[in-house]
Amino acid sequence: MKGFFIFKLVFSMVGAGLLAGAVYFYFDKKIFLEKAESTQGTVIEMIARRSDNSTTYCPVVSFKTKLGQEITFTSSISSNPPSYTVNEKVKILYDPADPKEAVINGFASLWLVPLILSTIGTIFFLIGSLSFLFGYLKKRKAQNLRDTGKSVTAKFTQVQLNTSYTSNGRHPYQILSQWQDPKTNDLYVFKSDYIWFDPTEFVKTDTVRVFIDPENPSKYTVDISFLPALKN
Known part of the structure; x- marks a missing residue:
């Protein structure tokens, strides 16, 4: 049925796209880590992010580079309950060529995005590709029975x-x-x-x-x- 074929194709393509995104973000973070400088920062504020069904909190962090430049950035990762508290000391990684490109040195900040993309992408891709595989094997089995x-x-x-x-x-x-x-x-x-x-x-x-x-x-x-x- 054409509709089911489109369903399998869409799931496979979406899954492949998400996996490609996961690979991109993984290597992007890997390149960042190779050039990043490490320092200590301080959480100066917790910003509430509200959606239709929930509220999460992301930290605003201030730190000084090795050259003494004051940098403030907002983490892209938010959670509920909050993962940090105001005045908490945190380890920071930043690009010395562009100190505003900084992240908290933690698993979520570094790897959560590629992990989510790879997990969802794998699920979508497996659903789509295995549907194609099962269909192919079923047709092959039927043809084998017709032949032998x-x-x-x-x-x-x-x-x-x-x-x-x-x-x-x-x-x-x-x-x-x-x-x-x-x-x-x-x-x-x-x-x-x-x-x-x-x-x-x-x-x-x-x-x-x-x-x-x-x-x-x-x-x-x-x-x-x-x-x-x-x-x-």
């Missing part, structure tokens, strides 16, 4: 709307059939892959061809090649 499996004739029983699965507000249909193994008398119920239109009128016979693994008939694929291709 055993073809059996199953009795068509019904067309079923699968209400347990939804995509873009729609439920897929499945063709159901059953087959009894003449060697063991075991009865197998086969379900086709998802079909995104009602296939009832296209089922012209009371049998359906199914490709099974002769050693394990529970591994199968229902042949629905007789159905027209859905173009939208």
